[in-house]
Amino acid sequence: MDFGPHLMLAMLEGAVTAAILALTAMGLSVVFGVMRVVNVAHGEFYMLGAVIAWFIATTLGTHPALGFVAALVIAPVLVGALAAAADRIILQHIDYDPERTIVATIGLLYIIQQGTLMTFGPDARPVEPPFNSRIPLPWVEWVDGKMAFYYPWGLSITSYKLFVIAAAAMILIALWLFMTRTKAGLIMRATQQDSAMAQAFGIPVSKVYALVFGLGAALAAMGAVLVVPIQQAHYLMGGDPLLLSFIVVIIGGLGSLPGTVIAALLIGMSDGIISVFFSPTLAKIMATLAVAMVLVFRPQGLLGKKAH
């Protein structure tokens, strides 16, 4: 493939990555935004979503579309419930002390990850996508001084991947509407602004926190369910999304939904594009150092507000 189509392919794949990343990172951002809590186990909730999706699809054994829809509904709910329970039992016990929370969520990471290793096993297991037709994409070339379209071999996208981008966008819009237009969303934002005041107004802050923590995990699980037909379910698949989500949330500014989306697009696209030109390892090194530098020199991220 020539450079042009190659780049286009990289951008399309990047868009899919960005979509999933936006969803996953949003989960982390919501939790940090409302609760000021760093959840190091976030990647494991993502992984659980994929693993549960595999279980559901395999157990149902019917048409992949049915299994997929069931997984998309059930997995986030289960993962969210688990997260809410962890919040109630562990995090509330230590009163969200910042250092102890980090240690506790690290512990949670290992419990979930290794627990999955023990039950699910070390292999990567595939899940069939609900539908998957190949859509060739056109590219331009100049013939006799005029523009004409042709279909380069290898430049294509699958209908499922397009669906992923659309689904992620819809979920994010629904989330935004939820946060800004519903009463529940208002309560969450009020609790974020001033939890003592919220409590004085009769808002059950501990319940809100459990729900928010659950919501964050559910969003990650949703991202994983969407991605599992493309990648595969594997007990270690939570590591990269955790790191990338951190990067997105820090660069986009904590608690900022538009910031998270823009940063996810940036990271998702650039990850794909840079990998085309540089080795993936070098790209990751640069990205990791960039995040560190942003935090050191511009702690509010690109779009976030400076903390009081």
Place this chain on the structure above:
Amino acid sequence: MAALILQTKGLTKTYAGVQANTDIDFALPQGQIRALIGPNGAGKSTFVGMLCGRIEATRGTVMFDGQDISRLPAHRRIALGIAYTFQITSIFPGLSVHENVGLAARRAGGNEATVSDVLARVGLTDRAGQSAGDLSYGHQRILEIGMGFAQKPRLFILDEPTQGLAESEVAEFKALITGLENTTILLIEHNMSVVMETAEFITVLNHGAVLAEGTPDEIRANAHVQAAYLGTEDA
């Protein structure tokens, strides 16, 4: 006229359009006990914060003992001979009373003798081994003042030291402060009896600027000051 230990010229602090302190010229002679008073929100803590370096000034200079310290970070200013007690008591709650004073003394070149001396002076000798966090609020405040003594400061800045103290403790405090030698004292206070009985000179702040300065009698008689406290004074 005694030498000036502390002097500010045009000291100003602006927060996003709000002037917390405006153009304050302040002169503090060596050895004086000065009180800084004013209604809530007058900018007293901000001013004092800029003096010791906890808050960065927007404009203006601070001179300590003839040296321009406007650019120095807080810990360097302290090391020049300033002690500071916080408005909300700030000690090392997990460490013993002895270690609290020891940390203050050691930094200023003191030794074991300094620590015992200070503990005796503030009446905490028999609590030396206790965890500072276990002390009553009043005793914690006294401890913090003791830590200031241990530094043998040239200038001792106290931000509302008697707040939360019982009557007897306030009397103790007055005795401690007036008994200090070779130390200039700058006191932010709301307790008027403490101010009138210990201060030699008073600076009144209102709306971030100096409203009046004078002896306790002069200030007591000043109509503007009375009006400021009653809330009828114009800016």
Place this chain on the structure above:
Amino acid sequence: MNRALALHLSVIAALGAAFFVLPVYHAGNLARIMVLAIYAMGFNLAFGYTGLLSLGHALFFGAGMYGLSLSMQHLGTPLLPAMAIALIAAAVVTAVVGALALRTKGVAFMIVTLMFAQAGYLTALYFSRWTRGEEGFVLPQHLRQFAGVDLSSAMGRYYAALFLFAVTLLLIGAIVRAPFGRSLIAIRENEARATMLGYDVQRLKWLALVISGTISGLAGATYALLFGYAGASFAAVPYSILPLLYVLLGGAGTTLGPLVGAAFMIYLFDLSADITDAYMLIAGVVLVLLTMFLPQGILGTLRKRALPWLP
């Protein structure tokens, strides 16, 4: 002699005698425990005494490990200079990372150190032509000799580990009793107050971190030397979590906590490895339980409840 020094010397003497009493397998374990205790003691200086929660110490461990093993393997450097290179490498890396990371605090500091550690790990992978990446490489036995002693033998390894452990323990003991160590504790307890007593908090934190990182580098170099292996997994993030685990379990801010924690966890891992592959599950459970119910760790709780003089 004060009680703390007496305690330290007793522990060292006991460890010295233990080699002749214990079965070979346990002596081998103990050698490994002592080296990892050095790592944890380095971490403890930053975390337990100064209050700096770093997730990047695997970077410093790795710097020491690669500093020694790469120079011995590829440059043919003799042992002592290679050790010096390792220590200098760790010190320089810590100095640079520290200067940047210490501009942040709390959670941000944790993330920044994590990022640097991750970048270090990826760099080790990137240069796998020399480092052999995850697979790592073996340091041949003939290189691991010192003053006629074969460091790869059970006895050589044990007493080399003990020697370096003893040096580190006594060094840490001296630091935390000295005014420098006391000022670190003050920073941990109340940073604002420490500043307003005239302490240069930024410089003190940086110094603490550099010493901490160099000790961790010493552990990394020692590990490569005594166990004859260097691999990228030692520079990876989970390896940053291990000293945190050991220190929390043993007691943050105690001199012997790291040893206790390392011993406990390594035996716990050892026992559970018989049952399952997923021994880090135990680590997870222990971390959660510790931080929920025993945040001071074993020796920390002991110190608080019964033995206030415990160093």
